[in-house]
Amino acid sequence: MSDRNGSGGPFNPFGDGDADDEFDSELDFGEQPENSDDSIAERYNSRGEDEFEAAGLDAPDEFVEEGDAVYEALLSRLGEAAPQPRLSATRRAVELLGDPQRAYPIIHITGTNGKTSTSRIIESLLRASGLRTGLFTSPHLERVNERIMIDGVPISNESLAANWRDVEPFLDLVDTELETAGEPALTFFEALSVLAFASFADAPVDVAVIEVGMGGEWDSTNVGDGQVAVFTPISLDHTARLGNTVAEIARTKSGIVKPATQVVSAAQPPEALAELTRAAELTESTFVSENAGFRLLESTVAVGGQLVSIQGLAGTYREIFLPLYGNHQGHNAAVAVAAVESFIGGGTQALTDDVITEGFATATSPGRLQLVGTEPTVLVDAAHNPGGAEALAAALGEYFTFDKVVAVIAVLADKDVEGIIRALAPAVAEFVVTTSSSERAIDPDELASVVVGVVGADRVLVEPDLVAALDQAREIAGDSEQGAVLVTGSITLVGEVISLAAEEGWK
Structure with missing residues (x-):
């Protein structure tokens, strides 16, 4: 792959031995806008430039149809509503690509509610810290490009299409192997996860914030090993696939905790907290939870959002403007601060005033109020x-x-x-x-x-x-x-x- 998203050398799909081996949506995983991506170019062609500009819309770029074609190719696969509880297929695909998910450290996020908002706040804080970021979330609202963000911007249609051309032959090879073994081919989300990991390596990024699609243990994003594992509030959802109790669901989600990980959790029901604590102990990971290691001290209504005061792991941040509505977003922000403190300084280094102010001010959460x-x-x-x-x-x-x-x-x-x-x-x-x-x-x-x-x-x-x-x-x-x-x-x-x-x- 060539360097299409910024500075940096080319990504070798077979690996060159230089990657650091220490590092490898609410949203409803099963939902995706089904008729949005394939219509932009057609609407533009039928309505014309003047009408698009009158509506305040930008004309599609010259690669929009190639971007649409990538989405169509993904849609031809088994959909997100029927995820396969397996890791082997995705692991085989990234292995053939040279394990791009090992080219950068990962902050891995799961939970029932607040995953995407928390992921976006974490990414914004990391970017304010001067790091080049990748962000993978699901589902998208209007275009699939939204799911693969590089340095705060959705991946371009040009890069999306070019990266797809590079990974597609390897996906086809895995499909053939799976079908020969009597298994379903790579699903929509499995293929998209591989594309995201490869796109971040191609960019390249300094750190990737990866949101789990569903569950954790067998989710395709779990081929990556997070340096920090983050848990937003866990409750009952997707019970047919994840379990009928909060404890069962938490046990499945705890699968993202890898050996010696730093685990950061929002406040949880006792049964969920017990499962996360157990996972941390079994993997010899550190564990901090909201209201014990960090907390939201105060949230007050402000024009366009709220002022929050947060006691983090290493610092206290008072009356910082967060342009998001709802007390729950204040709690998401507290989790995000603890996660970034864990990543940057192992929980011992406070974020600077400039970082916390800029990171919060530029945080967005589309589709949430x-x-x-x-x-x-x-x-x-x-x-x-x-x-x-x-x-x-x-x-x-x-x-x-x-x-x-x-x-x-x-x-x-x-x-x-x-x-x-x-x-x-x-x-x-x-x-x-x-x-x-x-x-x-x-x-x-x-x-x-x-x-x-x-x-x-x-x-x-x-x-x-x-x-x-x-x-x-x-x-x-x-x-x-x-x-x-x-x-x-x-x-x-x-x-x-x-x-x-x-x-x-x-x-």
Whole structure:
């Protein structure tokens, strides 16, 4: 691979012996916007440059179709909704490529809620520290490029396509070996993980922040060995694959803890904490947890976010502006600080004022209480389980003064719909039930029956067409002096509305 993302030498896919062998989304892993990536060039060609510019959109770059082709190739594989509980296939692929995941240290992150936000804050702090960063998260909201970030920017279509050309022959070889052995070929996420690891080596990066797709132990990202293993809050989700209890899920997630790792954990239920502590002891790793080794001291509402004070492992940071809404984001920031302190100084070196201020100020979390429209206010949030919905409802009450919130909601099958609605009900006046483009989206009438069972028929409207549902919600909210529309319940839905809002110029 050539050096397409910045300075540095070429990456040899067979390895040159110089790599340091010591180093090798909430989001719902099974969701991905299915109709966003393949339409940009077509929309541009059909609408023309003037209309794109009038909508405030940039014309697609000359490599956009090649980037789209990479996504199409990934989509041809077994989807993310059916991950394979195996590491051998991904391990074989990176082995053929010369183990690119060993070319840089890794901070590895898992949990149930807050993984992506915490990953993004960690990456921002590392970049503010002067390090060249890679960030791998899932799923994406609009384009698959978002999942592979280099130095804070989504990988370019040119680099995405070029790196894909370099790794694809090796993926095909592994596919053949797997099929000969009677196993499924590499899945979407397995292939994407290999592409990300190789892209970071090609850049090259100083450190990669890697978010687990699902679980931990057998997740394809676990071919990389994290110097720091980070755990966000663990609760019930994906029970069909991860286990029926919090302890079982935590045990699976604890698989990212490797020998002599530094483990940093958010506050956890006792049963989850016991599993993480046990994993640290078995691997002779260090272990620090929120409220014991570090803590969020204070969070106060500020214009555009909050002021947080954090006691880290090595320093105390007071009244730092964080441009994210919700007390849960303050806790995510505390975990991020502890993780970066662990990485940079083994937990003994405080971050400088400049690093903490810049790192927080430049942190973003797309799709999490993100403003996409005004008159009326339209917010999108990717909450798709009860824990995420509870945090969302709390943030709405604490950070905004809306007198009426109208929720546009679509949820995927296998989610705890009743739990999500119960969490949102105190903060939402009316629900407009719709659907997204995902094949896994619950039928609107079926979803509406569950919502009605929780909040009553007088607070529920059904509109299967998303555009019509949004129009209806905006009209209802617009009749109130401080009304707002909240779009939530599905990452696919949120991605579609972000794109729609930009195209129609809602801000």
